[in-house]
Amino acid sequence: MSAPGVARTKVRRHPERGQYDRATIDAILDEALICHVGFVVGGQPYVIPTIHARAGDHVYVHGSAASRMLRTLGAGVPACLTATLLDGLVLARSGFSHSMNYRSVVVLGLATEVTDGAEKLAALEAIVEHVVPGRWAEARLPNEVEMRQTSVLRMPLDEASAKIRTGPPKDAEEDLDLGVWAGVIPLALVPGTPVADPQLRDGIALPEYARSYRIQNRRRTRR
Amino acid sequence: MSAPGVARTKVRRHPERGQYDRATIDAILDEALICHVGFVVGGQPYVIPTIHARAGDHVYVHGSAASRMLRTLGAGVPACLTATLLDGLVLARSGFSHSMNYRSVVVLGLATEVTDGAEKLAALEAIVEHVVPGRWAEARLPNEVEMRQTSVLRMPLDEASAKIRTGPPKDAEEDLDLGVWAGVIPLALVPGTPVADPQLRDGIALPEYARSYRIQNRRRTRR
Incomplete structure (x- = not known):
């Protein structure tokens, strides 16, 4: 269990579902909203x-996930970041x-706090753009006070694996x-019609990126 | 951090989002597919x-989640079970x-293996019915061989909290x-048209529970 490298992320249950290439891993991390x-x-x-x-080659998280961890343990802490996309319910003839159907990624490693101001701002940009390009x-x-109130953690993608059932x-x-x-009931996370803030100023149009919001493939231009 | 009872599950970041009543906790656990x-x-x-x-008053999981844990540590192991429903993207005027919008539940406690045959079968029934009533x-x-191949874990709901943003x-x-x-883009997990297994025998109709599958409120009659 404590072997280094890929050994810890090797898919043991249903090994035929395991995938280890970065393109597959990145696509799942990029599509998952959370x-x-x-x-x-x-x-x-x-x-x-x-x-x-x-x-x-990193994945960033911010805010609440970081806070208890950071308060408690400071610098680098062992963490596991898992992103899961649900694609369907598989109804077999046997209960067993x-x-x-799903696509998931597990990233193991040390989570460290991002202290460099430029990297921290870039990470916050990436997080907002991740959700709504x-x-x-x-x-x-963000202003200086907000930057101080926000903590950002970074994990390398060295030790990651994907697991996919289709x-x-x-x-x-x-x-x-x-x-x-027997068969599959497909599932998809679908955006609805945007709801304007009741306090929205008059004369501000709904932007195109919100009107035509898509979850899948929303980051085609991603690095 | 090691205080017993509700202290460990108290919502610290955004405490106004914390809820601790069982009706709220149960509704989130029941709606979340995974x-x-x-x-x-x-x-x-x-x-x-x-x-x-x-x-x-328990939540059950089976199969792969249990396997590494059970192989490694045997009887009861400290675990955390978190279920999250995504309800919307909140676009504010500031990046910060x-x-x-989401509803999540965190359950802390010891996960123990269910060894009693009747409880194990009831848990497997609950798990299948949880997804497709x-x-x-x-x-x-399940036959005897399948029952032996399946492990089921149980966690009590004594130490649980919900966190909700709307x-x-x-x-x-x-x-x-x-x-x-500024506003909200609502999100919902939506079922598509069921896809029959290519090996499906002729003459078997799509059942009503699959044709009219609903994720929300699919368990109104739940204990």
Whole structure:
């Protein structure tokens, strides 16, 4: 369990679902709007949902996920960042073979605080652009007080793996004759019609990046 | 950090978002199709996505989430089970105030293996019914071999909290005059048209629970 490198991220259950190439890993991290970050305090694991962004060979998280971790342990802490996309419900003929179609990434490593001002600002830009491309150029930039109130953590992508299930149910041969419907109910996270802030000033139009917001492939130009 | 009871699950960042009543916690656990389970091996946290189900005062997970944990540590292990529902992207006028609308639950406690056969079968039924209500009665029941291959873990709901953000952006007063659109892009996980297994026998109709599948409120009759 404590072997270095890829050994810790090797997919053990359903090894046929494991993938280790960076293109696959990056695509999942880039599509997922949020991740779940795990860290340990006094032997107790904590798992916190948070917004992330990949930029190059690192993944960044900010704010609440960082706060308890940083307060407690300072510099670098062992962390696990997991991003999961749900693609469908797999209805098999046997209860045992029920599953889900999904794409997930697990990143293991040390989370360290970003202290360099320029890298921190770039990470915050990446996080906002990760969620709504085009937004950073319009929003008011953080001021000094806000920068101090925000903590940003960085994890390298050296130790990461993807796990993917696609396709129809995989029932045992002898179950195929059962009189039970089998197949997949696809799932997708879908944006609705934008709702303007009740305090929105008159005369401000809904921007195109919000009107035509897409979750999939929203970051084609990403580094 | 090591204080017992509600202290560990108290929401510290944005305490106004914290909720501790079981009705709120149960509703989030019941709506979320999957959760992320965190556990620790040799000081390293691992966070694994998995299907769960609440039944009464416990939440159950099965399969892969359990396997590494169980192999490593046996009986009861400190775990954290987190379920998150994404409800919207919050576009504020300042980069700093960007957020998401979400509902999440964090459950802390010892995860223990379910060894009683009847409880284990009931947990597997709850897990399948959690995802697709009505499915368990149709699918082939697990046989002895499958039951041995499946591990089920149980966590009590004694130490749980919910965290919820709703509503429009909360920009600072002095930002309200900026010429920047602000509001919320709602998000929902939406089922698509069911896709039959290519190996499906002729003459088996798509069942009503799959044709009219709903994610929200799919478990009105839940204990």
